[in-house]
Amino acid sequence: MGKEPDINHRIWQVVALIPAGRVATYGDVAHMADLPGAARRVGAALRVLPSGSKVPWHRVINAQGRLSLPEGSDGYYTQRERLEAEGVLFSVKNTINLRQFRLSRGR
DNA sequence: AATGTGACTACCC
DNA sequence: AGGGTAGCCACAT
Numbered sequence: 001m002g003k004e005p006d007i008n009h010r011i012w013q014v015v016a017l018i019p020a021g022r023v024a025t026y027g028d029v030a031h032m033a034d035l036p037g038a039a040r041r042v043g044a045a046l047r048v049l050p051s052g053s054k055v056p057w058h059r060v061i062n063a064q065g066r067l068s069l070p071e072g073s074d075g076y077y078t079q080r081e082r083l084e085a086e087g088v089l090f091s092v093k094n095t096i097n098l099r100q101f102r103l104s105r106g107r
Numbered sequence: 108a109a110t111g112t113g114a115c116t117a118c119c120c
Numbered sequence: 121a122g123g124g125t126a127g128c129c130a131c132a133t
Contacts, residue, residue: 007130007131030129035129035130036129037127037128037129038128038129038130039128039129040128040129040130041128041129041130041131044130044131
């Protein structure tokens, strides 16, 4: 079984490892899922996540510390509310301080 | 096989 | 600082 039957599943599994109150970038998740450079693929996997799933997709943000969902969309506010409920702070410019909340890689 | 897409990134002005 | 651009990767047509 050298071939992965379901990349999405592997990505979701990695996302499930992000603890509450912390975030990871799409690039981080791609790297952790053994798909270095495939950050966009991570977004695609989250996009098709079944609603009602327990996977904490809201903890995945972009490398600029911003939410990638269109500002003003339902998804944007859902993500933001969930993060704030977990204690993740947003600056007045709607950015998250990665130094403080990003899950460190490696170590 | 070729082309188009995107919840991304790193660079370059 | 902020917007434009060109890579990038796996998928869908």
